[in-house]
Amino acid sequence: MSNEPAMAAPVAGPAAPDRDDDEIDLLQYWNIVRRNRFLIAAIAGICLALALVLTLLATPIFRAASMLQIEREAMQVLNVEGLVPTEAGGAIANEFYQTQYTLLASQSQAQRVAQDLNLIADPHFKEAVDAVDDKLPAVERAVAQRREVADALLKMVTVEPVRNSRLVKVNVDSPDAGFAARIANAWGDAFIAANLERRFDASSYARKYLEERLAQLKARLADSEAELVNFASQQQIISVGEDKPSLAAQNLGDLNGALATAQQERIKAQAEWNQAASGNGLGLQQTLDNPVIQNLRTERAKISGEYQEQLRTYKPGYPDMQRLAGQIAELDRQIAAEIGNVRASVKAKYDAAQQQENLLKSRITGLKGDVLDLQNRSIQYNILKREAETNRQLYDGLLQRYKEIGVAGGIGANNIFVVDRAEVPENPYKPRLPLNLAIGLLLGLMLGVLAAFARHFMDRTVHSGPQLEQLTGRPVLGVIPRLDDGVTPAEAALDLRSPFSESYRSVRTALQFATTHGLPASLLITSPNASEGKSTTAMELAHNIAQLQKRVVLIDADLRNPSVHKLMSLPNGVGLSSVLSGAADIAAAMQRTAGGLPVITSGPIPPNPPELLAGEGLTDLLSALSSQFDVIVLDGPPVLGLADAPLLGNKAEATILVASADSTRNEAVTGALARLTAARANVLGSILLGYDLKKGDSYGYGGYTYYNYGNNK
Incomplete structure (x- = not known):
């Protein structure tokens, strides 16, 4: 079972999706903070210590x-309107x-x-x-x-x-x-x-102002009242009271009432007279109420009845009958005389009522003229009277106001x-040690984070594989971890399960899929600047490819500052420069290490390396070696400032650009890549050396931290 982790994803796997330039990569920010955690902690500690010192040295307040x-x-002891501000709300x-x-x-x-x-x-x-x-x-x-x-x-x-x-x-x-x-x-x-x-001054000012106004109004009131009295005296206008008519108007009113009564009496008397003047007067109320007439009528009725009774027996000429007729005639005469007196009384009453009515009409006609004349003369009087009343009202109002202000001013209303009340504090208000320490710590963390981001964005060196891949536009074939102090690459390579060995095997695996036919026949290892680990990479790749039972030869093509012979403890008397100059053949220049790896060192340093590399000798050498070896690994010189690396890149089938983490600048990478591309070098990808595993960052492809895989036993 192979111990090699699958590292071909950067080459053979699908391309990562394009990121929007405005997209916020929180993981990247977190990694920036984590990589600079010691800087942040240092700045936070300094700010915390500074806050502590300043707090302890500050004077307690x-x-x-x-x-x-x-x-x-204000509290209303007296309800004096306007002397104090009224309750208001809102903006007021x-x-x-x-x-x-x-x-x-x-x-x-x-x-x-x-x-x-x-x-x-x-x-x-x-x-x-x-x-x-x-x-x-x-x-x-x-x-x-x-x-x-x-x-x-x-x-x-x-x-x-x-x-x-x-x-x-x-x-x-x-x-x-x-x-x-x-x-x-x-x-x-x-x-x-x-x-x-302020309130007392305001009331004092108001009192002074009112005193002046009172004096003015008092003089104006006296003038207006004097003018009113003089005018009334001249025009003989007598006032009987407020809101009452004049004497003439009162008399006119009284006479109008008397005239109405007299007219009623006259109409009544006239009706009685009309009744008395027509008919015999027996139906008059006065006649009915007259006892003399009623007695005479009773007596006549009695004698008339007796006459009618005697008329049955006697003739009208009979003396007793004549006597009775004479009595009846006398009674009729007396009744007529009494009725005449009643009519005369009714007529007299009617005449008196009519005379009284006429007298009242005559008097009213005279008074109307007097009242109209008085009204004409009262126009100016009323004007003067209203002016005097207005002045009196103003004077009374200001006088009342003056008294109220005097009372309120003496009370001294307060709002x-x-x-x-303040008490003597026992503890200082500031400085507050916990608060200042918290502020110092927070400020220190903020400054530390800012410093970390400033350091990151101002730092133009390569830090990670994704960054290197973004700079070159080509896959990163591998990330080589940084070795601990005192550990040489040769010592680290002896441990086959170390991250150092695992990473180079991952690069070897990636190279197997780099071309359609597998490993490239000739492979140039170069870097933008010197001392970035290209020689170590060339040697380790040669050893790892040889482990695949491939025929591999390592050539030190750095004719200016060779290092392979030093790292492998080989003599450098005959080497590449000797072959290219024709001073020796390939067999004389080739050496083998203790492990059996064929190596051609650089040989003596020539006066003009580009001339040797540009000639046909290099092409013939690579062609001859290709017939003997499966892979030729060239340890080339740096790209920048020299013409050697582009010449080698043009001759080799493939080129790998090596960069040192936290050392190689971004501009150096892009510049080296531009020179190699201009020389038509086939740059397969890049390798990042010296990466610090303690940063804890993943390689950048899906978060797979492959360096520690299988290394935790």
Whole structure:
């Protein structure tokens, strides 16, 4: 059973799908962080230590806080409308509180506290006081000192509103805990006092203004009332009271009522007279109510009845009958006389009612003229009267307002209260060691990650197989792990199960599928620069191919800085340069190692290697060796800066470009590949040497960490 892992995927497997340039490769980022974990840890440790040192060296700062309650409307001891701000909401309320917060942190507030506590003489502000120029006049110097102290004080104070409430904290930070508490309490007291003073000043201004207005209105009221009285006296206008008509108008009203009554009486009397004037008058109510007439009528009825009774017996001419007829006639005359008196009484009553009505009409006609004349004269009177009333109302209103402001100003309404007074803090507010350490650690990790990414993206060297494959556009035939310090490639190759040996066998397997006929007949191993491991690779590939029972010959084609003879402890007196120059034949130049591997060393270093490599000698040599060996492995010189490698690449059937992990620059790889391509070299792929397995990254093809496969026993 072979121990060789299947490593042909990079060559024979399907091509990896194209990645979008904008796609975020989280695994790549994670690998960057993991590869630079020690750098990140170092930077984080430095930041953590720096945070610790700065925290321990920092001066402890104590914070004292007092809490105030700010109401938009002051407590109403008296309900005096307009003397205090009314409750408002929305944007108006927000503006109010923002104004209060600004006043709390204002220069005037700081100067008031400084003055109340005489902070100019306080040692805490000695530096600010001494900063003022001594050459200033005394007054200006005092003002400048107060301003400097206030500025220094403001730097110690922060205003912190409590969300969703009417409370606000006044925080004072100072190295002196007691001083911080004293400033915090004095700050709230000064703010309340300043608020009361503003209210008192506002009421004083209002009182002064009202006093001036009252004096003006009082004089105007006196003038308007005097003008009204003079006009009334001149026009003989007598006022009987507010909202009452004049005397003439009252008399006219009374006469109109009397006229209506007189008309009713006249109509009634006229109806009675009409009734009395027509007919015999016996149906009149006065007749019916007259006892004399009723007695006479009763007497006549009695005598008339007696006459009718006697008429049955006697003739009308009979004396008794004549006597009775005479009595009846006398009674009729008396009744008619009484009825005439009644009619005369009704007529007199009618005449009197009509006369009274006529008199009232005459009087009313006269009064109408007087009232109209009075109304004409009262137009100006009413104007003057309304002006006087208006002035009186204004005067009374301002007088009442003046009294209310005087009472409210004396009470001293306040809308700011101290909820909690500041106490002397026992523990420092800052520096806070846990927080600073956490910030230092977080900042260090962030800086470390940034440094890792900066290091990665600024580093132009090859780090991984996928990166090398992306640079060359050709498959990576193998990734050779880095050897531990003190271990030589020869020693590592002795352990057939080591990652070093396994990786070269993987390269050999990939080469078996690199061409249609299997292993290439001639294989050039080169690198962009010197000392990148091409010679070790050439030797290991030669040994591994020989293990397949293939005839292999190793040629040191680096005619400028040969190393195969040193690595294999072989003499270098006769070699490739000797064969190419015709100084020796192939048999004389060929040597064998202890393991039996045929080797042709470089031979003496020629003065002009490109001339030897460009001649027909190299072609003849490769042709001759091809008839004897299955594979010819050429250890070539570096590509960049020399013409040797492109010449060899043009002659060899296949070329492998070797790069050193974390050493070979990207530009060197692309430049070397461009030169080889220009020389029409058949570059099969590349090999990455010196890869650090401790990075823990996979090869990059499906995450298969093949180096440790079967090596954990």
